[in-house]
Amino acid sequence: MSSTFLGLPSFPVAARESTRDGQLRANLRHATHTIRAKRAVAVGELSDWGELRAAGAAIKDHTLAHLDHYLQQLEQAVTAAGGHVHWAADADEANRIVTDLVHATGETEVVKVKSMATQEIGLNEALAAQGIRAYETDLAELIVQLGDDRPSHILVPAIHKNRAEIRDIFRTQMAAWGRPAPQGLSDEPAALAEAARLHLRQKFLHTKVGISGANFMVADTGTLVVLESEGNGRMCLTLPETLISVVGIEKIVPTFRDLEVFLQTLPRSSTAERMNPYTTMWTGTTDGDGPKEFHLVLLDNGRTDTLADTVGRQALRCIRCSACLNVCPVYERAGGHAYGSAYPGPIGAILTPQLRGTATELDASLPYASSLCGACYDVCPVAIDIPDILVHLRQRVVEGGETVRGGVKTVLEPAKGHTTERAAMRAARWVFTHPAAFAAGRRAATATRRLHSRRLPGPGRAWTDTRDLPAVPAQSFRAWWQRTHTTKGGTP
Amino acid sequence: MRAALFLTCVNDTLYPDTGRAVVRLLERLGVEVDFPLAQTCCGQAHYNTGYRHEAEPLARRHARVFRDYDYVVTPSGSCAAMVRDIHPRLGGRARAEGRGDGLARDLTGTGTRTYELTEFLVDVLGVTDVGAYFPHTVTYHPTCHGLRMLGLGDRPRRLLEAVRGLELRELAGAEECCGFGGTFAVKNSDVSAAMGADKVANAVRSGAEVLCAADNSCLMHLGGTIARQGTAIRPVHIAEILASTREEPLRLPATGAPVHMTVGRPGTEARARREGTHR
């Protein structure tokens, strides 16, 4: 994975900062609550949402179960339509392929339409290292790029910035990248959007290489699909002479007809619209219409490792709608940066530790970045049981076990740093399977209840820093029961 | 009708009043309540923290203890969800690990006979008016596992709305998690505390005297936040409200008193006096 995210702190450490940032909390709260409410309305319009959701999950599961077949079918169809297909086992290889393709055109600038896959592999940094400048053209990605920032949301990457902060970034940074911001730029969203339009117009008209991802790839026709709103996608997909699309191998659907499910569920889950303003579908190249050269880079980068896990693989159904982020109470308070990857929120908490593994402190902390409230599962348009996978990955962290990394079977050791917890869990299990011990422990707790502090030392402080402990009652329930009810029959 | 009370380890140890309230309520409704003393813990904390294999003997034990009951009632949405939803999965995972069908077989059945308290009242006993009396303003927080895994829906609300003297106040953002989440509360204490503070703020804004829920683990987190803040609202388990009657009313502690409360019942007088809950 890209070096962009190396050496980041664990989730709880990063989240500690963000929970204390009042401005960030306010921005996130406003944004997530706004889109959450809109989504509920858009989804509520469809009486068959449950059926669409089930069909979406089934299509994805079927595709994953026959992924080798569909990948080859896709390659054939794209090639037959005049495109070129490349295979990348990891991020480095994908970056190398794209860099070489750009070099071959003789160009040193590319325009990019927002793509999670290229962010995941750190493509912009890799291109920059080879003297190629990548211009992000999605408004939010532009804000992030100009602000030397990182995206914090899948759909609205600059969700953590408010209008005044965005205006300041445009005023101070646009000139270094091209056309400066208009004089006297206000912080009205319409004015800021207009500034972006002017800034990017010449780049769209004159840049000869475009780079994209794709929302879907249709195996039997070789058709790629990109959904977007601003028109920057259409610009990047149709005006350049060369188009390079970097797409994860899980983005396949078997047939064109399958889009009837996802084109209903994705916009409503994502931007909360009946349909997003623009969708482009292209198949290879077309004479006189769009790029003359089309390259598709099929990206693995941990996806096959994820596929090898029979519990975790359903994360590969994800269509990147971001509905789970918008309903997640943890995301709302921690913000996207705390997840330390291109994929924040609940989906990131299950995808990143599978794509990257759980070797770093950050990646091992992600499965715990959830209260398991289940709101994410409820809204997921492809029914990914995110809480179930979170618990499964927690197990991988604390218990270790067999997994696949880079296509190779590996046995993980239980993670360090959980030793005390593991011992406590074992002890608790022993007590709970020995009721006499449980009863004795209960009696001890009662006997010493006056000594119990409302504030704990050590790890327990994490509780008592903000919350009192409950008082230990004078008498446990079972003691009362035995005194009052056991004459009536007691236990079986 | 006979039903087993699956109280949960947290309630047994820290919230005996909730257990007493369930017994009192069910007996009032003509149910013969049994409390199998061999019960301990359903394994939820172990499982949710990633110790699935440690949870297995607990689940097995749980299934054995409750095997012979047609109805198992628990005043905890999350423990009901653990037994009904997760225990069967444990069996499936063990099978997938090549450990045979034994665990799956042992864990079959208990889940479908396990009812969260409000489900048992509304679906099995078919009552929404349980004859309760509680002359206070109450706001209800639907806890996550009850809401999403069990699908309790409006059952708790219907029960509360039928309580004499009770005025229900709307809770803004009701369906958002309170931030407890078991070990989440400790592992991600900053986010957990922020969620808890927001939930308490919404509850206070409702103007209610009482914050009610069907899960004491969530109320422990919220009650701890409330106590630390010195906020006036008081957390109460729904069972204690439903158990409260004109003859034996649940009395609220004075503002600022410890959050722990008690149903007025012989045998708890001394403690109640000590903690100042009787006047």
Next chain:
Amino acid sequence: MSSKDIVLGRVRRALAGAPADTTPYEQAIARAYVREHGRRTTEQTVDLLAEHLADYRAHVHRTDAAGLAGLIARLLTDRGARRVLVPAGLPPQWPAAVDATRVEDRPDATHDDLDSVDSVVTGCALAIAETGTIVLDAGPAQGRRRITLVPDHHVCVIRAPGQVVASLPQALERLVPTRPLTWISGPSATSDIELQRVEGVHGPRRLDVVLLDDAG
């Protein structure tokens, strides 16, 4: 070993052990969702299209064959268009009353040439009522994808009800996947700043949709 072999090998190893599933794809997926939401008359479907187009700030107009040329001319005049792009295959009577200079799309037109045009008039392949969507497939009267992208004003004529379908499933049945397809639902828009929707970013900032009555 090529990267293709490596990736396919990993996929096969990941899936090894799963029971073989030979169900034909057409039968493998339960498609219990509906083909159309609700039941409407043809007229109601066209009304729904108009309503949903307008929801996302497209300007919707209705006319018949006799009124079409005048309406198009007025829309262009209102916009102050001086140069209007017309794709190959556009019925000659559509822009017949237009005062502005008509510019034919040429294969060698540069992007700057396109950028110097004020408006573009096209037809479409079909329109979807439930979502308020127009689909262009580069067929007659539609031209290349870029001509409805670079100019700031797009006038799109939909023959209604002939080109109107109710739902997405019905639309996909009628489209040829291998043609370049552009789906348009209102003018370009962004919600990237504080989730506040702003119409008009890079694509045409004004979208006029003309529902041309082709009934009878």
